[in-house]
Amino acid sequence: VHIEPTTQHGFDVTTPESLGRFFDVAVHPVFHSVMRLTGGDRSLSEDLTQDAFRDLADAVATGRESVVDVGWVIAVARRRYIDTVRRSARESSKLRLVASDDAAPEATDWSSVGGDRVLEELGRLPTDQRVALIRRHVDGAAVATIASELGRSIEAIESLMARGRRTLRAASARKDHE
C-alpha cells in the first residue's frame, strides 16, 4: 500500500516518523517567522518554536490533528507570542514611551539594508510596533485582524505601524551616517 507522507493539504503527522519528517521541513520557516516577531530574540524564539512543536505533538497524540502544514505551527507560535505581548502591554501600558522619530527621512532605500541590520533594528522597536509591522508587511494580515489580535483599534494599529516604520527609517539613516 502506498502510504502518502503528505497530502494535498498538508503533512500526515500521525506517526513519529512522519512527524519527524514534517519537523525537518517546518522547523526553519517556523523559527524564521518567530525570529522576526521577536526582533531577533533568539532565546525567546527557541522557546516559542519549542512550545509550538510540542503543542503539535500533543495535538497529534490526542487525535486532535493528523494533517497539518507549516502554517499551523507558525500560527501557534505567533499566537503564543502575541498572547505575551498583550499581557505585557496591559502591565506596562502606563510606562510606554513615545518614540522619537523627528529625524526620520521621507523615504529609505530598503534594498540596500541587509536583513541582519533590519532584524537588529526590529529588536529595538517597541514590541507592539514590531508585531504590527511584521503581521502587516510580512504576513499580509489585514489591519483589522492585527487590531483584533493585539486588542487595539484599527487607528491605533495604523499609528503603530507608521511610528514603527518611521523609527526604522530614522535608525537606518543614523546607521548610514555612522
Add this chain to the structure above:
Amino acid sequence: MNSEDTDFEAALTSATAEPDPGFVARLRADVVGRLSASSEHAHRHIEPVSDQQPELVLVEPLSSSRRRRVPLLAGICAAVLVATVAIAVTHRSGTPHSSVRESEPTVPVDTSTSSLSTAPATPTGEPATSPWIWLSRAEVSTSGGALLAVVVNSSDTPLDVSPANGPGTFERWTGSRWERVGTWANGTADYHGTVAFPWPLIMLPSGETGTAESVTIPPQRAGRYRLTKFGASGTFEISDNPTIDPYLGTVEPKDLTISPQLLGADGGPVHLTKAAQSIGEMETFVNDVSPIAAIERWADGAWSPVGQTPLIADGLYNPAGMAAVLPPQPNGTYRLVLTGPSGVVHGIFWVSDAVEARPAITPTAQFRANRLPVGWVSLGSEPRWRAGRALSAGPRGSATVTLITDDQLDDSLRGSTVVATAVVAGRPASFVVWNGGSPQAALLMQDGPRRLLAERLGKVSDAELIAIVEALEPFPLTDAASAPIVPDRYRGSVAELLGKVEGAATVTGWVVIDPNGKIKLCESVTETAVSPCGAPSIDVEPYPDPPFNEAWKVPPMRRVGGYQVSETRVEVAGSLKGDILFPGVL
C-alpha cells in the same frame, strides 16, 4: 504600493536568522519522542479481542477533543445554494475519489444479489447508533478493486466530517489488532474554493448520509480489512476469489447530482442539482424539465425502469435545483432520469436497507410558473409547525417554514421579492429570494435577504420584515407560535452569549474574532442573513476587512453569510460588534 513599500516588505522578510543546529536536533528528538511515548501508551491500552469480531473492540473511540458541534445541515447542497459557475463546474467532477484510487472509473455497483452493505460496526459497549461507513462491497479481490464508501451518521449528534480531521485509515486485522496499512485520504472533490488552514467545518447532521467516495483498494493479501474516517468505520474482506463481482457496466457521464447519494430501503426525499455553467442555465433547466423523473435500477448489466416520481421545485434547499421523493426500493444501484431542455440527464444513487429512512417531506407552496411546490420541509417523528423558542426544542423532527409567495405580497412588495425561509430542527435550512421571477442567488451571496430587502425597498426594518412574515404565515401554527419571535435584544460578547444559549445561533455579517478565547465559528449551511421566522440569530454590523484571523480564513464566497457559533474546536475568543438579536432562547 510604491517601490519603497516593496523594498520595505522585502527587508522585513529578510530580517531573520537561522536556528542553532543543536537546538534543532534537541527539539526534534523531544517532539518525536513526545509522540512516540504517547503512541506506546495508547498501544498498551488496546484490549485483546477475538478473531471473530475484530471490529467490536478496535473501532477507535472518538477523542474527547473531537467535540460535537451545533448541528448544521448538509454542507454540500447548501454550497450549491449559493453557487455560481464554479460550483456548477465542481459538481461536474462527480463522486469524490480517495487519494489511493487508481485509474479505474467509478461504475455502478450491483447490490441486488446479496447484502453488500457492510453492517454498522457495533463495538462492544458502544451504542448501535454510532457513525459508521457503508461500503458497497463486502469482498474485494486480492488483486485490488474499487468500492464506494459513504459515512452514515447514525448517532444523535452531528458528525464533524471536515477535511481538517485528516485522512482516514486503511487497516488490516492481524488476528489480535487492527494494523494500519495505508491512508485513506480525503476525497474533497465535493468541496470547492481556496481553503486556508484550518478547514472550515463540515457537519454531517444526525441521521444523514455523507457524500459517496470511490475508494480504490490496492492489491493486498487476503484478510479482513476496514476503512475508518471521522470516527466511523466499515469492514470488508479481501479474498482470492471474491464471490461478488460488483462492477457491471461502465460509468456514464453524471450531470445530475443527487443528495443524499445513499438512501435507506424506505426511500425518501432527495435533492437534485443539474450541473450547469450559470444560474440562468440552471433556471432554464428547472423551468423546462419534465415534471416526472424515471427511476431505473442497474440489473443484469443494464438499466431497467422500475418506477417514476414527480419532481418538486426545490426552492428552499436549492433555488436552482429540484427535489423528489423516492419510493421504497430494494438494495441496489439506481439512477434518476430527467428529460430537460437539452436532452436526458441522470444521476446515480444507492439504496441500502442498513440506512435509516429519512423523514417524509411536505409540500408547502406552489411555484407560480408551473404550480410545483416552491419548497418543502422535512418533518420527523414529531411533525409540527413551530416558531420562536420551540424551533430549537427537539434535536430532530421539529420544523417550521415560512414563505412569502408572490401572490401573498402586498402592493409594495408585489413583483419585487419573494422570500422563503425554512428552519429545520432549529437550524435555518435554506432560503431563496426571487426578484421578478429570476433567482438572485448571486445577490444572496453578497447581501442576504434582509439587506437585499432593505436596500431595494428602503424601508423594511427588522421588525417590519418579521411582521410581514408573521402576517403571511401560510401554515397552521401550534401554540408555540404565539411566543414572541424577538422577545429580547441582546448586546454583548459571544462568550457571554454562549453561556446563555442552548442550541444553535446564526451569525450574520462580519464577526471579529479575538484570538484568545472560547469561541468558534462554524460554517453554516444556509449562509442566510436573516431568519425572519424566528430562528436564533445574531446580527452584527458588516465589517470592512476579513474578520477572521489567519487561522480562520474562509473561501471568499463564504465571507458574507451565516456562520454558526458553536463550541470551540480550536479555542479562539470572540467578540461581536453590533447588536445581537436572539429570540426565544436567552
